[in-house]
Amino acid sequence: xxxxxxxxxxxxxxxxxxxxxxxxxxxxxxxxxxxxxxxxxxxxxxxxxxxxxxxxxxxxxxxxxxxxxxxxxxxxxxxxxxxxxxxxxxxxxxxxxxxxxxxxxxxxxxxxxxxx
Amino acid sequence: xxxxxxxxxxxxxxxxxxxxxxxxxxxxxxxxxxxxxxxxxxxxxxxxxxxxxxxxxxxxxxxxxxxxxxxxxxxxxxxxxxxxxxxxxxxxxxxxxxxxxxxxxxxxxxxxxxxxxxx
Numbered sequence: 001x002x003x004x005x006x007x008x009x010x011x012x013x014x015x016x017x018x019x020x021x022x023x024x025x026x027x028x029x030x031x032x033x034x035x036x037x038x039x040x041x042x043x044x045x046x047x048x049x050x051x052x053x054x055x056x057x058x059x060x061x062x063x064x065x066x067x068x069x070x071x072x073x074x075x076x077x078x079x080x081x082x083x084x085x086x087x088x089x090x091x092x093x094x095x096x097x098x099x100x101x102x103x104x105x106x107x108x109x110x111x112x113x114x115x116x
Numbered sequence: 117x118x119x120x121x122x123x124x125x126x127x128x129x130x131x132x133x134x135x136x137x138x139x140x141x142x143x144x145x146x147x148x149x150x151x152x153x154x155x156x157x158x159x160x161x162x163x164x165x166x167x168x169x170x171x172x173x174x175x176x177x178x179x180x181x182x183x184x185x186x187x188x189x190x191x192x193x194x195x196x197x198x199x200x201x202x203x204x205x206x207x208x209x210x211x212x213x214x215x216x217x218x219x220x221x222x223x224x225x226x227x228x229x230x231x232x233x234x235x
Contacts, residue, residue, distance in 0.1 A: 097221035
């Protein structure tokens with residue numbers, strides 16, 4: 001199956017700092033990347049959608065200036081949490097999409113962010 | 117209204133028994149796909165099975181089968197011969213629309229069901 005990597009797998013940072021999360025699709029070209037967030041004991045919620053070379057589209061309630069998404073290539077997308085606060089502590093998961101694949105969708109292994 | 121509903125917060129099953137995890141969905145789009153994922157404590161989302169809205173037969177993947185009842189808008193996951201390693205959170209998810217759209221691939225998830233397999 002497809003391989004998706006995320007880095008880092010976990011990060012602890014101080015309040016007010018910025019954290020960058022990388023998502024790579026290792027064996028296919030992802031024209032679209034979805035970023036999800038999962039709080040403890042809750043479901044996955046879509047944060048934003050990015051298409052390669054275009055600005056990301058954010059879901060209602062997600063601050064675009066706080067969660068910066070870059071999808072500069074077909075194999076790499078980054079999510080930067082700027083000026084992180086404890087309420088941003090969550091599990092962040094990427095899902096790259098290869099348009100020719102319709103019967104499955106892959107996810108990265110996730111990044112657990114803890115903001116102190 | 118909830119697009120994906122999983123009404124079982126938790127389920128218990130004896131090892132080697134079969135278990136059914138419920139999922140109902142709501143959409144007016146004739147083209148959609150239904151997915152089941154397993155999420156162990158590590159957090160990774162493990163793809164289990166997929167059912168397309170136009171598929172005539174129920175999907176099966178090893179010990180996993182999907183009981184697709186289109187008229188009732190339900191897509192229950194059946195796990196046969198449960199194993200201790202099946203203990204995890206299980207999510208049902210739906211993708212709407214056809215391939216080629218700018219947001220194709222967006223998944224809406226249910227609330228999840230925690231499955232515990234007893235020895």
